[in-house]
Amino acid sequence: MNENPADLAPELCVLIAAVLGLAGGLFLPRRRQWQVAVVCAAGLVAGLAAAGVAATRADLMAFDAFAVDPVTHVTRITVLGSTLAVVALARGQVRDHPRETEHYVLILLSALGTVVLGATSDLLVLVAAYLLASIPAYALAGFGKDAPGTEAALKYYLMGALLGVLMLAGVTLLSGIGRGTAYPVLRVGLADAPQAAVAAGVVALLAGLLFKAGAVPGHFWVPDVAEGAPPAIAAYVTTVPKIGAFAALYRFGAETLPDAWPALLAVVAAATMTLGNLAAFGQDNVRRLLAYSTVSQAGYLLVPVAMAGRTDLAQPAVLYYVAAYAVTNLGAFAVVVATGRDDLAEYAGLLRGSPLVGLSLVVCLLGFIGTPPTAVFVGKVLMFGAALDGHYAWLAVVAAVNTAASVFYYLRWIVPLFRRPSVPSPPARGASAVAVTAALCSLALGIGSGIALS
Template structure:
């Protein structure tokens, strides 16, 4: 047991940066709020350094409810790195906005909640972390205050509130039958509790976490928020909170529930199969690249649930989940960064990107092929580990379903990749042809114009990280 606040140094770095950014924004002119972006970027950067130092120490339990172990270390690195990129991505979109400083602060608070979600080893802390990760994200989704953004934020909030209440009911039920809220206590006591009560509590608890993960049946918000919210916000909310959600799901299966309780492997495996299949089928007919990416994230959530289902059944489950989650995070953020850079949401508007901006186009190709699981990208290694976990855990049928879905996903990713190589001739007469990098209709500009430099830098960085993780996976996965 340890009650040293220094053990939470990465989280404190984010918290301090968020508070300083919020206070600084009160005294800065609108044209000077970019300084808040620097402050809020420094927080995750300092947190990465602190997380690197913490990863060299022995595992421990902080304040009786937060586990500092390899799961927490990986969540920290993934969340802090992607949050830093998300702040950089947002800086170009909200520059000189009346609420620019609040935008950066909301990103950090949601990231802080996500890190707490991944480290939680107590149901009450889990609920608090869920709320901290969710409420800022609701505000971010409606940040633009336009019609689609407002509608998306409302759906996001209502679904989160409903499934969050169900999660609270599950926490209450498990507390009653398990005689405690810590995962260790639950694991000791739930084996003697009524099986029906345990199953009902677990299903209700899953409701909130599956919502955060964007998995069936809590996935309905994903395409609406991805399309209606500002593109930089869509990149953040479909990436960062999911990392903590999957880590929390893994901890519940591996640390809180006795082996086989509530039919955990079969239940989560069924949800995983449904999630990846629905996400891929829905993505086939999408012409809007944001909705295509949204359903792609739903499918990826299905793949990530495979090692969650195998928690406690195979030693491959934890490395498969953690590596895949980190790989997914950089890949998804990179793909959304390309959408931000081009300012075009329709597939036709992406025509000729490799000709007009080779570096940006190549980054998109790396990210999309990464989603498929093409070597040497990071997701390829994550999928190999995921298949291994399913087979080693005795769920060969789930590995077959995942393989079939992976093959099927190639077709809709190719629908986006192929136009990148074409000439943008003739697009200027299309009524939706937009101004370069803005997405404004009716100006007669062919194809993709001059992309934003900041978003391009984020996209290139994310694609490079995906390749680096894939090539260096042997080092990252070394015991």
């Protein structure tokens, strides 16, 4: 056991930045609240640097409940990097807003909860992290008072509260029959517990985590929030919380229930990817299309999660795919923020009018499909390998069929980009830079996968 606070340096950097930003915002005039964004960005950069240093050290367990291992390292770096991109996207959206400071602070606090969600090995800390990741996100979804996001935020909150209560019930049941809350204790205690009670507890626990992941059956909030929330926040809630959720799901399955885990998650994965793809086919609103795309991607990500404990390919598949998904989804949403267009038809001629932004969108959309040399291609190869090595060939077939089917609705967005522009309008520079950077990161992760996975 190691109880050195320095082991939590990345999390402390984010927390300190959030506190300093909130305190500083109290004394800054409205036109100078942009300085809070600088403080928050500096905290995220410092956290990324600390996470990079921590990744070079040996694995350890801090404070008995916080694991510092490869899963945590990838969670930290991906969450903090994604949050930094969201802060850059949000800067143009909330400039001179009366609550600009609170906007940045809420983003950081939710990101902090997401990191802890993916790093904890204790049910009680899992619940606390779930709440910290969720409550600020509810406020962010409805940040514009009397705006379209208000209804979406209400749906988001009510579904999160309902499934969160079920998660608490599952935690209570599992800790009771497993005689503890730490994952190593549960692994021993649940082995001798009544299987019906274990199944009920696991299903209830999954309710909350699948909600954060945007997977079936907790996916109904995703399209409404993606369409109704501010675009930068839509990018955040469909990207960052998923990172922590999938890390938490993988850790719980690998460390607690390696034998009883695969069948249930495999069925959920198949249902999630299929429903997401079918629902995306008829969408003309690009934010709803991206929302259902994130649901289908959640299904693919659940495949290696289901294989936790069955194959050594499960962990690299989860970690690489979640990082690849994060940069790809942020890149696509950054294009939406940069252009300010929500309808598919409005993207006609984007490649001619803004070549870099249009090309970035093409890279991200092809990345969602799994086209080489993008990062998601490597993630999907690892995902298929994990399913086959875990003796779930039928799940690999379902994923392959869904991948082929998804080509249709991504091409519906790509084809208009090559047409002649109707009303040329220059995209926002800051969001364009985020989109180009995300596309380059996707290509870099794909081309450099051999180095990253060695």
